[in-house]
Amino acid sequence: MNWQLLPQFAVTGLLLGGPLALNALGIVLIFKATYIFNFAQGQMLLLGALITWWFALELGAPLWLAIILAVVLSAILGLLIERLALRPMTGQPLLSIILMTLGLSQVLQGIALLVFGSVQRNFPQIFSVADPYKITTPFVFNGNNITIILKQNLVWSFVIAILCVLIISLFFRFTKTGLTMRGTSEDHELAQSMGININRVFGISWALAGVVATVAGVLLATSSGLDMSLSVVVLSAFPVVLLGGLDSIPGTIVGGLIIGLSTGIVSASKIQVIRDMTEIMPYLLLLVVLLIRPEGLFGQKRIERI
């Protein structure tokens, strides 16, 4: 273990956990309401970022307006996806539904490639790159206090991501729509018999997921540039979702922080082999979670009956 670098990498890892949590939130929102795991979340994120880019740089709209327009468009996209692709799949077996979202991800990827092309784009910088925050920690190494350098975009992405998760959980906790959504996640038929329009709930969930995807897409694009590989980022959010629990909104924060932190710690190792493991660390954790506690930390355990 490289003790000098450890605090820096651990904190960076934690901060990267924020956007991870936001990606996981999009997946959890849909799963909670519809029991559908959305493999197309990455492509929704990519499209959200691309639409923002298009409004901001091609049409020259101010960035805040571009983001708002993109958020509205991606909410509509979410509604359309739910209505056209997933509604016909009600009552179909799991494999069909998984493949539907996988097929959807291919279609969205194809559309993004066809309309926008595969070139690397400069996304407008939202946060200043120049002067990162510096924190002097009480840990001493070789007689010097260790200083942690925090890039502004990482910090603010983290803050915005966590805020989004909090807002969504407050929405679920305190609004009437949130209540119907929680009711729907308990049992579809029961919810329907209590007078909840579950199709409306499904639509809202997909629209919210689209909004979350766009916010995450903008945050990621502004710190790491915008190209087609942006959609791959969501793959590393799958372990977060499973670790936190598929239907738990607070679980996404905890899962995101744990995955981010462990990735950060592994990348601070002095041993080459362990450092190489950084990129698959989320998936190793995923296997551990699946073997020990498949329902995740905060997920609801479902008992199966014959």
Added chain:
Amino acid sequence: MAILRPAGDFDTTYAHDMATIRQPWQWVLLFAFILALYTLPFYASQSVVSLVNRIGITIIAVQGLSILTGYTGQISLGQAAFMTAGGYISALLVSELNWSFFLALPAAAIGAGVIGLIFGLPSLRVKGFYLAMSTLAAQFIIPWFTRNAFPEVLNGAQGLNVPVPVLFGLEFNSPQRYIYITLTVLIISTIAAYNITRSRMGRAFVAIRDHDLAAELLGVNLFKYKLLAFFLASVFAGAAGSLAAHNIRHLNSETFNLIDSVIFLGMLIIGGLGSNLGPIFGSIVVELLTEGATLLGPFFITLFPSTASGAVQALRPLFFGFTLMMFLIFEPRGLAHRWQIVKAAWRLRPFSH
């Protein structure tokens, strides 16, 4: 769908009852078809031959996935990872240990099968969506292993140059020659897949697919059969990976990737789950679609000039995803089911019900 047989076609012996090919003319057709495939290099262009080559290799991989997902109901997003494993094993056996390709191929199949067993272990504890996730982990861990472990042998992200298979001095170095290997392995794998699915093993698989707890209560050993399904699926994948690696003669961790695993599942759905014709139909249709996307590319360049170079890459996922979604909505039982309907309609003509 009931099995419809033409009038006068009675079963006189048990063997005849079990037979797949029931009429002499069916044998004639089958052998004519196989002969037509084997003589393909003599009358078809090189691009057609290499397309058939690719389709054949894909069919083998999808047949394995069909046993695991179509018959046993265990969703796997890791089929391409097991192809990677098979490809690497066979390439290393041939180039490092100087094995003959024809020994390395079965060895690669078995080796990939053993790796598949390891990643199948979670299936004993989790199922459905969670299992899909653990096979997804295989899809990341196996390519990572080939990139980072033993760089002096596996050559890191660069990958390996795979030698040409040689049999008695004959080098299989062009698609026209390689197609004989592909077709032979394809015939063996088709017979194997067909007989696996209609044996005791296949019935146990179907019982697990329909309800695994109920199957266990009926005396099906879940532990054994789930792992067996993973093993068999990976054996097919290993064979396909070995074939593909020696065909394109280069292999790295990205040769078979997550998208391929998704496409294999899509082929299975488009072809039809739980059917032996499904993998064949599905692979052919999707590969032809991909080919069509390549042909249509130039036309789309005129439509979207800004994305000229990306049009072909864009059309492939677009065509595939759209076809998959249409099949899921309108014909979730796939082309094999449609084929059954056509056959039944023909048998029942002129009374279609």
